[in-house]
Amino acid sequence: MPEHRQQRALRMGVIGTANIAMRRIMPVLAAHDQVDLVAVASRDKARAERVGAAFGCHGVGDYAELVERDDLDAIYIPLPPAMHHEWALRALRSGKHVLVEKPMSDTYEKTLELMSTASELGLVLAENFMFLHHSQHTAVRAMLDEAVGELRLFSGSFAVPPLAPESFRYQPALGGGALLDVGVYPLRAAQLYLAGELDVLGACLRVDEATGVDVAGSVLLCDERGVTAQLDFGFEHSYRSTYALWGDRGRVSVRRAFTPPEQLKPVVRIEQQDVVTERSLPEDNQVYNAMDAFVRAALTGTGPLTDTSVIHRQALLVDRVRRAATLVGDPKTRPSDVLAEDPA
Template structure:
């Protein structure tokens, strides 16, 4: 196998605007089918030049020509369709957040292992080379000893009918964008926190978190803070603070939203010196190519099952902290 044939479950905009075009740009994959509940897949297939449209997810999963599926359904539907895809022998790239909690994600991973298919949660941002550059700068001692990190992601959500505000569909700011802030902290620091504290704004009319702020504590005395929100102006940034300077990444999660389309890194040292780096990278294309390479080479992606489960442990702890008002210790 040198190429993978993809099917897409749902006509979600993230698929139409980002992931399907990325697969079509990739060197090792092709989108051959898309499915919806009803007729919408037909018009989307025509618009995006996809050969086959199905009016049910079951029909797509029964297609023997499809090797892998991309699932951008609402969070609450991920488990059901990951399990169904695994049963049909399809490799699965599932949009984040893959599971609503650790137990859901573990069941999904176990099913994929049992059926011998590759599974990965679609945290596309981590495949952008700007983050490797940040790690390189930290390792080189560019900012001395790291003691603090902060990550923020927000946008103003005014459409009250948006599924991100529907609790039954796995809505909320922490699932939607806060997951990136937590993920990036653990990714850049290459560590798991020992303690998690979070609080949230939960409007009664939605009963989901629309703003969350929290703190992660690590064994090596590094502290980190994260925040996410549907209630404020768009922001996406993270900063790594050391004894001799600060690294700031502007647009770490969606650098394609920047005017230049590049990741931008600024290093400010204690002596006032400043270094700036622009880092180009097609993170959606890099993600799908890495996933397909893992399928072809029959190995786990670099974002391993263990890493996915570790991330979900932190997410669970943040939700538990919001519910109890207490700091949660991770074992």
């Protein structure tokens, strides 16, 4: 485990008892030697108390009560996207560092306000893209010159089978939809390899008329060099979590790009002329790494999570995709009818 410059623990609270919080994040926070998991909040107090008891912390029956506690340094927010802005803003204004489950918010303007507030108050604001903290991506970047050469095309896909009908992902008022839930992953991955601000050359979102949310989509991006990115995502597919880099020397594909289990040794496929090789990379725990990066940023003010420019680039790109998208389905949900101007 990495050592931090400060020895005191980061006192953390969690707003919401979402599945990702209980299954993946809270176990790591409870076990981290530089975290004191103090409290978890749910609007159902009995549920909060049950979850709190399971992780050795207080259960609080009101989000506002947790935000206002004076025994917290930082708050993790795994609520539906449309609720991120309100509670992240309240947490920042109460003097807490904030880790928000992706996406940072459901609109570009709300994300800008959060970034501005965090900057003014000198607090850490981070967006929880855990896949960025897996060592396989560093290994792939090291292969680029030898295995890919000059990059011509990035392709990425993240899709899952249909979800439970009651999920917030099918509720427009809660920020549901495939773009904000799974589409943001290949969009963020493309920015690891393409240069500068990306142009949206085309996009399509398929809207489910029964729910009013987008359930599938495709996006075509281009950077200033003419390198393109072809991205696909959705809620109505067989599972796929991959990206590939194709250049003048070869093609490298990452098979479990976004949600690899910690016990998995990821396999990267390299295709060059008549030679195909596969490399098995070391297993890694991206959940622990992501939490550790946030803890380091909050305790020491150092590390990659202190750079908020990546949050801005992501929010702007998602907004541009929404504005450019052709919607197939219910025309009443077309974002471009409401959002008239590119904010750049």
